[in-house]
Amino acid sequence: MIRIHKPKIAPKKLTTDGKQKCKSHCDAYSLNPSAYETNKEKFDFASSIYAHESVKELLIKAQHQKCCFCERIIGKNGDVEHFRPKGAYQQAQGEPLKYPAYYWLAYKWENLYLSCSSCNSRHKKNLFPLQDPSKRATNHNQRITKESPLFIDCGKENPEEFIGFRAEYAYAINGNPRGQITIDYLDLNSDDLIESRRQRLNILRELNKVLLSVTEHPQDQEIQRLANELKVILKEYLLDSAEFVAAARCAINAKFQESDLI
Numbered sequence: 001m002i003r004i005h006k007p008k009i010a011p012k013k014l015t016t017d018g019k020q021k022c023k024s025h026c027d028a029y030s031l032n033p034s035a036y037e038t039n040k041e042k043f044d045f046a047s048s049i050y051a052h053e054s055v056k057e058l059l060i061k062a063q064h065q066k067c068c069f070c071e072r073i074i075g076k077n078g079d080v081e082h083f084r085p086k087g088a089y090q091q092a093q094g095e096p097l098k099y100p101a102y103y104w105l106a107y108k109w110e111n112l113y114l115s116c117s118s119c120n121s122r123h124k125k126n127l128f129p130l131q132d133p134s135k136r137a138t139n140h141n142q143r144i145t146k147e148s149p150l151f152i153d154c155g156k157e158n159p160e161e162f163i164g165f166r167a168e169y170a171y172a173i174n175g176n177p178r179g180q181i182t183i184d185y186l187d188l189n190s191d192d193l194i195e196s197r198r199q200r201l202n203i204l205r206e207l208n209k210v211l212l213s214v215t216e217h218p219q220d221q222e223i224q225r226l227a228n229e230l231k232v233i234l235k236e237y238l239l240d241s242a243e244f245v246a247a248a249r250c251a252i253n254a255k256f257q258e259s260d261l262i
């Protein structure tokens with residue numbers, strides 16, 4: 001995970017149709033709260049608004065076509081993910097679903113990201129654990145500012161301060177519980193992610209080795225020219241737009257030594 005910088009101004013679809021739809025959800029809840037709390041009534045969330053093309057386009061650009069959680073390249077195939085779930089929520093895995101969830105944030109720009117279907121539909125789903133669940137905002141009259149979410153919000157904080165990598169394996173820096181819960185609940189050490197990161201880091205490691213070896217030939221202009229080209233390629237692996245860049249940065253910072261610790 002890396003920090004995501006979304007444009008400050010929300011897409012118009014959210015501030016017009018989304019705002020109106022949000023009001024209709026809030027009005028419906030106020031008329032009959034218990035019906036929504038027992039899930040007898042359900043909100044008619046409009047994916048045509050929160051996942052509108054204009055919303056997706058801005059997210060794809062801001063996130064460099066990557067999943068906000070696992071950093072897989074997903075291009076246009078990502079789902080619009082609600083950081084605070086809209087329909088139902090769970091404090092922890094295995095607990096029963098609770099209703100309603102954060103229906104009033106269904107069209108809120110700050111609450112939307114793009115994620116891969118594995119992170120969104122298989123792992124995060126309705127999970128939204130809080131440090132103190134008694135502080136949870138359970139309807140639109142309550143404030144989310146009292147909440148301390150355990151998931152790292154990549155639009156507001158830097159995930160690289162919470163989650164590091166030893167070679168291809170994610171770990172919670174200094175054992176911080178928020179990093180650990182994010183890794184565990186989103187399965188950031190799944191077999192396929194580890195394998196994808198491993199392949200990526202292998203290329204980077206070899207590139208780095210070649211670069212180090214060319215310093216032995218400072219007089220050879222052709223070798224130096226090739227070395228400069230390699231440096232450009234290596235830099236691209238460390239840009240925000242690169243797949244699994246958080247792991248790549250950790251590997252470079254650790255001079256590829258940490259793989260010896262595993």
Ligand SMILES: [Zn+2]
Pocket residue numbers: 067068069070071072115116117118119120
């Ligand atoms: Zn993902």
